[in-house]
Amino acid sequence: GTETKTLADGTAIPVLGLGVWQVRDGRDCEDAVRWALEAGYRHIDTAQAYGNEGSVGRAVRDSGLARDEVYVTTKFNPSRRDPVAELERSLERLGLDAVDLYLVHWPAGGPTWAWKGMQRAHELGLARSIGVSNFSADDMAAVLAGADVAPVVNQVQFSPFEFRRGLQEVCASRGVALEAYSPLGTGRHLDDPQIAGIAQRLGRSPAQVLIRWSLQRGLIVLPKSTHRERIAQNADVFDFTLADEDLAVLDGLDRTGGTDSALERPWW
Ligand code: A2P
Numbered sequence: 467g468t469e470t471k472t473l474a475d476g477t478a479i480p481v482l483g484l485g486v487w488q489v490r491d492g493r494d495c496e497d498a499v500r501w502a503l504e505a506g507y508r509h510i511d512t513a514q515a516y517g518n519e520g521s522v523g524r525a526v527r528d529s530g531l532a533r534d535e536v537y538v539t540t541k542f543n544p545s546r547r548d549p550v551a552e553l554e555r556s557l558e559r560l561g562l563d564a565v566d567l568y569l570v571h572w573p574a575g576g577p578t579w580a581w582k583g584m585q586r587a588h589e590l591g592l593a594r595s596i597g598v599s600n601f602s603a604d605d606m607a608a609v610l611a612g613a614d615v616a617p618v619v620n621q622v623q624f625s626p627f628e629f630r631r632g633l634q635e636v637c638a639s640r641g642v643a644l645e646a647y648s649p650l651g652t653g654r655h656l657d658d659p660q661i662a663g664i665a666q667r668l669g670r671s672p673a674q675v676l677i678r679w680s681l682q683r684g685l686i687v688l689p690k691s692t693h694r695e696r697i698a699q700n701a702d703v704f705d706f707t708l709a710d711e712d713l714a715v716l717d718g719l720d721r722t723g724g725t726d727s728a729l730e731r732p733w734w
Contacts, residue, residue, distance in 0.1 A: 468508050469704060471686060473618040474641035477595050479567070480537050481681060482701060483509030485647055485688035491518040498692045499525035503536065505698040511621075511647075511688045513541035513571055514556055523560035539567040541599055542584065544574035549583030553592050568593035569621055570601075577605035578612055585615045595619070599647075603636040610640055621645035621688075625655055626679055629720035634684075646685040650676050660719065664712050677703050679716045 470478040484502040489495045495518040499510055503525065512522045519540060526536050540556045542549045553568055568587055570580050577598075584596045597619030598609060610616055620637055624630060624646035637644050650656055656672040665672045673689065677700055680687035689700045708716070 468506060471643065473595055473643055474616065475595055475618050477566070477618075479595075479619075479643070479686060480507075480509035481686050482677070482703070483507065483511045483537065483539070483645075483686065483688045484697065485511045485690040486518055486522060487513070487516055487647065487690055489516070489518055489690065489692055491521050493521075494692055495521035496525045497694075498697065500529065501694045501697045502701075503529045503531060505701050507697075507701055508535060509537040509539075509688075511539045511645075513569075514543040514546075514552060515541065515571055519556055519559040523562060527561055533562070537566045538562065539569065540565050541569040541571035542580060543571055544580055549580050550587050550590065550592070553587045557592065564591060565593050567595045567597060567619060569597045569599045569619065572600040573598070573602075573605045577601060577608045581609055581613060581617075584617075585613070588615055597621070597642070599645075603633050606633075606636060606640065606642065610642075616640070617642055619643050619645055619686075621647055623648045624680065624685055625649050625651050625676060626661075626716040626719040627651060627655055627658075627721050629683075629717060630722055631720075638684075644685050646680045646687045649680045649685075649687050649689050652690075658719070660715055664708070664715065668706065668708075670706065671699055673700055674703050674706075675708065675712075675716075678706065678708050679713065682708055682713060 469481050471481050484507050499522055512519050546552050587593045588596045595618050597617040599621040601620050620642050661672045661675055665675045677687050691697050
């Protein structure tokens with residue numbers, strides 16, 4: 467799980483990370499992050515709105531790994547006003563001097579108003595890289611048009627069933643890397659018969675097939691689990707590849723019609 471990709475600002479990001487959305491603060495979250503780091507993950511994705519930054523920070527600090535060996539992302543809760551003040555609070559909860567990546571969690575109140583504050587957080591060295599999440603192609607264009615420091619990442623829900631080709635093309639053309647959250651469809655895609663069929667033939671799990679698809683489609687992928695063996699299994703995806711025929715079958719599961727929207731149904 468230590469393969470990396472270079473972002474547009476020149477920094478390296480591990481292509482596989484642990485997502486901790488809906489992981490309860492405290493023991494559940496600390497265990498998940500600790501197990502992930504033990505299994506070789508070097509990238510943890512949290513957010514102010516998840517309420518578990520304290521646990522993430524504790525597990526990262528207790529791991530004994532050097533700070534620069536673990537990539538930590540958090541996200542600005544845009545129902546608040548000031549990205550710098552909120553990041554300072556996040557860093558206090560995390561017990562870290564800076565995050566590797568700071569994202570606007572969703573385009574609340576429009577896609578652009580928070581960006582100045584995000585740039586300031588970057589300038590102050592509190593965030594090595596800055597980006598956005600849940601932004602559509604139009605939202606991306608609006609931010610990029612007024613940015614001095616461009617977002618290097620857009621994190622959206624992405625899987626064969628939510629294959630946002632339009633958004634992917636726009637992001638690629640502007641040097642914005644896409645990150646996939648809920649790459650397993652929050653678990654719903656694991657029962658799909660076509661995915662199960664491919665998994666069975668390859669002697670892999672459906673989760674591994676979905677994670678591999680995200681990687682081979684160029685995404686940074688953030689599966690979530692709180693079970694130790696699943697956390698390990700989800701990172702054990704660098705010793706096989708999906709053939710073009712299997713990728714094509716998975717591509718065909720898309721239900722977005724190639725839309726460029728970031729989400730089917732905004733959840734905020
Ligand atoms: P759990 O956390 O109980 O292990 P997503 O990453 O798309 O949000 O999906 C997360 C969901 O998928 C969670 O409910 C998680 O359950 C489940 N999950 C994650 N990895 C696996 C796996 N390898 N096998 C089965 N279920 C998994």
